[in-house]
Amino acid sequence: MNIKQGHIDGRQATALLWLAASGKVLLTIPALIVAEGFSASWLIPLGSATIAAAAILPGLALMKRFPGRSLAGAAEEAVGPIAGRAAGLVLAGFLAADAALVLRQFSDAFGSVILPRTPIPVITLVLVLTAVYSAYTGLESIGRLSMFLVPWLLAFFALGYTGRVPDLSFARLMPFWGPGPGNLAVQALKHTGLYSELLTLLILIPYLRKPAVGRAVAFWVIGLTVAVMILIQVSILVTFDVLGTDRLLYPVINLSDLVTLGHLDARVEPLIVLLWIFMAAIKVSVILWTLGTHLAETLRLPQFKPLLPIVAVIALAGSRLPGGIQQTIDLYHVSVTHVGGVPVFALPGLLWLAAVLRGRRAA
């Protein structure tokens, strides 16, 4: 059963998911990856992307097996109504945790770096109101907004890379193997949650004008996201080195503080602030839309919109639960980046396997 809302095309879905997935680089994720991958930390997103590209295939196969069904509906078809609904609620729980922790991180980062005199709960409230409104207007408007923003964001990024940074050296990417090849492979496996937005893709496949493009969208999203992550990770390493990055909370903001445009001494920081605001708004609205839609489908509600205020309050309340920003970061890193691969890839994969073993497919 599909709830009532519009559809988007493959390009819009790609732009939307790419921006949502790439938004992480504005948070503390780059510093956390450096702490685990050292000078080879840029290889971790690459390795994780390769694993994610393979791991999403069973989920895509599940959605193909039950065309027109939502992920929640497909889960029920695959393993029965009780287990299927339980699986749906597990995924909703993961999305709620993701929403709360992302909301808190963006608010804290925004508050501590850009608006230090504004109380953080005020920023959280404004962000969540904006995101709820955006999600309320539906997938089409988020998709159109993403498409509109992509060229601007690319231009901002490009402008940043034409700038000047003091004492930059590519030798800081050495030693090449960082923690060692074996450890690097383990880290790549542990970080598949970097691509947790692929769960959103599985949920929005029924809302694609041509659901068959789901696989292409997945690969495009992974490819574009890994390109951004590698670019950012390399930029941070060659600028701050491993031990310098380890002492930063938001390396991309620190990086933008250093970049000056040629001999104009004009900073790219204001552009990064704009980029930050748009990416934060898109990321949070995509998560709220995904959570609202998936929860409505799991609970078999005809509309997802009445759920939006509820999931927003859950996210808002959840975002205040961690004791501080460090606890928020630790929780996010463990529950989304490290363990996120389980609900995003393993659970849909198991559902697909169950459907195959039980011989279930769409009537």
Next chain:
Amino acid sequence: MLALLLVLAPTAFLVGGCWDLRELDDWAFVSIMGLDKGAQPGWLRLSVLVQQPGSVSGTGGRVVPAFPRLTSEGATLYDAYRRLEELTGDYLTYSHTQVVVIGEELAKEGLQALVDSFRRSRELQHTIIMAVADGVTAEEVLDSARGDIDPFPATYLSHLVAKTQAEYGASSHRCIHTFLLAEAAHGQEIVLPLLRLAQKPASPSPSGSGTGSGGGSAGGKSGGEQAAAGAGTPEQAAPVERRVEATGLALFRGLRLAVKITGEQAMAFNLVCGQFNRGRVVVNGAATGGKDLSLELSHYEREVKLARNGPSIEVKLKVRLKGSAEGASAAGVDLTPQGSGAIKDLVGSKLTEMMSGIITLAQTQVGGDVFDFQLHGRGTFRTWPEWMAYDWDRAFREAKVSVEVKVTEIRPGLATQTQESGP
């Protein structure tokens, strides 16, 4: 539409931060920051030159800014900030600071107290130039920081440092970012520009006018006192005052100042560490006919080959340059292709000697890698833990470093006539 208004209205009201509005005139902008040892053990003495937008006035079409110097002490930098605000009652902001000067005593004692404050500071831009005061306090440098033409001490001082660094060939500026980078990196040492005070003829205006331009009241007083002392005598000696000079580089071991280098040593440093752009060298030998020949060096290329054998390393440094004879110094010197060969060798051997000297100084007196050879060394390791476990400092101190300088071309300068084409 109503929903949109409900979202936009609180956004505009809440995020704008209008409840604690401060107009531009309420702020005092710190333009230069000086840091010295405090009177109490472990304390910092913070001196700042501030500019208040409201204090800028126009007199006869000329802008006369005032830069009062303020001072406070505190157990930490933030403590000193707070005490300064308590003292002045102004809203001080450091986001427009252009130069941070560190007193020599503090630099010798160690800069541990600054690292965390600099890293965490929301206001201090990491591109701010850092410099060490040579033999004086940072406070004294702030008092004397004023230019003859530029009425703004901060821009004057930052340009002075940048230009003097360029005289020694440096192609990049040392700022808070490079300071923190070197502090955090494994096997890399901190290098900062050096500022000193020299007795120089007093400039007539604007500092001589006593308006407080540059250096504020204290700076004006300093110059004014010296000038007044001279004015009272019947035999009028030319009035002098203390002026800032950028003289060289301060080399640190860990967070403590180890060695100060000036002149040719500073240029040799830049040649070794790969940050050379252009520079000047004077040679004198049989090839120049026993006279001083001034050459501008350019087209710098450096190649570093580093081999690691267990706990020891061997560095082969190859430098290629082109030289251009300067003005009158080249008159009568044979700069033809046949004659310039000997001059190339002379310049090469001089630069080799200079570079070998600074490397020996770094190995013996500094005791740490100030040249960033570690960036080449880490490439010889397979993994990061192996690199971190390696005692790079010891390897650097005991390293065998060979220097080879090749001057590929000596050209006559624009104002030079060679023997062939000359009269």
